[in-house]
Amino acid sequence: MIRSEQRCGATAATAEWPERAARLIGFSRMPRWHVSAQARPPGRCNGAIRRFGHGLRRCRRGVAALEFAILATPLMLLIFGFISISSIFYTMSAMQNAAQYAASLVATGQITSLSTGPITTTNTTATVKCGSTLTATEAEYYACTDLPGWASFTVTTTENCATPSVAVSLSVDASAAAIVDMFQMFTGKTLVGNAVVMKEGQCP
Numbered sequence: 001m002i003r004s005e006q007r008c009g010a011t012a013a014t015a016e017w018p019e020r021a022a023r024l025i026g027f028s029r030m031p032r033w034h035v036s037a038q039a040r041p042p043g044r045c046n047g048a049i050r051r052f053g054h055g056l057r058r059c060r061r062g063v064a065a066l067e068f069a070i071l072a073t074p075l076m077l078l079i080f081g082f083i084s085i086s087s088i089f090y091t092m093s094a095m096q097n098a099a100q101y102a103a104s105l106v107a108t109g110q111i112t113s114l115s116t117g118p119i120t121t122t123n124t125t126a127t128v129k130c131g132s133t134l135t136a137t138e139a140e141y142y143a144c145t146d147l148p149g150w151a152s153f154t155v156t157t158t159e160n161c162a163t164p165s166v167a168v169s170l171s172v173d174a175s176a177a178a179i180v181d182m183f184q185m186f187t188g189k190t191l192v193g194n195a196v197v198m199k200e201g202q203c204p
Contacts, residue, residue, distance in 0.1 A: 077182065080180045080182045081182065081183065083179060083180050084178040084179065084180050084181055084182070084183075084185070084186070085178075087148075087150075087177060087178050087179045087180075088174065088177055088178050088186065088191070090148065091147075091148050091151065091172065091177040091191060092191055092193060094146060094147050094148060095147065095153070095170040095172070095191065095192075095193030096193040096194075096195065097146070098142070098143050098144065098145055098146060098147055098170060098193070099143055099155075099168040099169065099170050099193045099194060099195035100168075100195040100197070101142055101143070101145070102139050102140070102142040102143035102155075102157065102168045102195070103157075103166045103167065103168040103195040103196065103197040104197050105139065105142055106119075106139045106157065106159060106166045106168075106197075107165070107166040107197040107198060107199050107200055108200050108201075109200065109201050111137070111138070111139045111142065113137050113138050113139065114126035114138060114139055114140065114157055115128040115134060115138050115139075115140045115157075119159055119204055120204050121161075121204050124158060124159045124160070124161070124204070125156065125157065125158040125159070126140065126156070126157055127154065127155070127156040128140050128154070128155060129152060129153070129154050129155075130143075130144030130147065130152070130153040130154070130155060131144075139157045139168070140155045140157055143155040143157065143168050143170060147170075148177070150176070150177075150179055151172045151173065151176040151177045152172065152173075152176065153170055153171065153172045154170070154171050154172070155168065155169070155170050156168070156169045156171075157169075159199065159203070159204070160199075161199070161203035161204065163198075163199070164198070164199035164203040165196055165197065165198050165199055166196070166197050166199055167194065167195070167196045168194070168195050169192060169193070169194050169195075170192070170193040170194075171190055171191065171192045171193075172190070172191050173189075173190060173191075174186035174187075174189040174190060174191050175187045175188075175189070177191055
């Protein structure tokens with residue numbers, strides 16, 4: 001027994017005293033229930049668990065990948081949310097500037113035609129989508145200038161001789177203007193840019 005426990009790592013002194021105590025009280029050998037935990041040789045399973053736990057604490061492989069996986073989702077949501085909001089503000093600013101420019105050209109008499117023909121008492125309003133069919137003689141052409149290319153815009157131009165004034169309105173689907181609408185914040189909504197300028201000179 002002493003040799004067996006020495007092979008498992010226990011000392012000879014630790015193994016001898018329980019046996020001597022058992023003989024003094026009349027036992028030929030120490031009962032199993034009296035064997036202390038210190039006298040028992042460590043099992044192979046316990047040693048393997050300790051070695052595994054020690055190796056697991058020291059192992060650092062995959063930590064960077066795990067940290068990236070945890071942080072990637074909120075980081076991507078933050079980035080795409082920033083892109084969406086920035087695109088919306090940029091689109092609204094471009095629409096407002098383009099509408100103001102087109103209304104000024106018509107109000108000052110520099111442009112006298114709409115997409116439906118020359119401005120007359122019977123032809124004072126027109127609605128058309130921005131595209132390559134517009135020409136430089138039409139007011140809608142200038143309303144569609146310098147707008148973002150990732151969305152489709154609709155422009156309405158109206159000359160009101162009763163006021164007199166010229167109104168230009170641009171509209172676009174907000175979800176398309178946002179480029180990446182991950183949170184569905186702009187789905188079903190429309191962005192509108194309006195400009196109204198007082199008419200100068202003769203009004204048809």
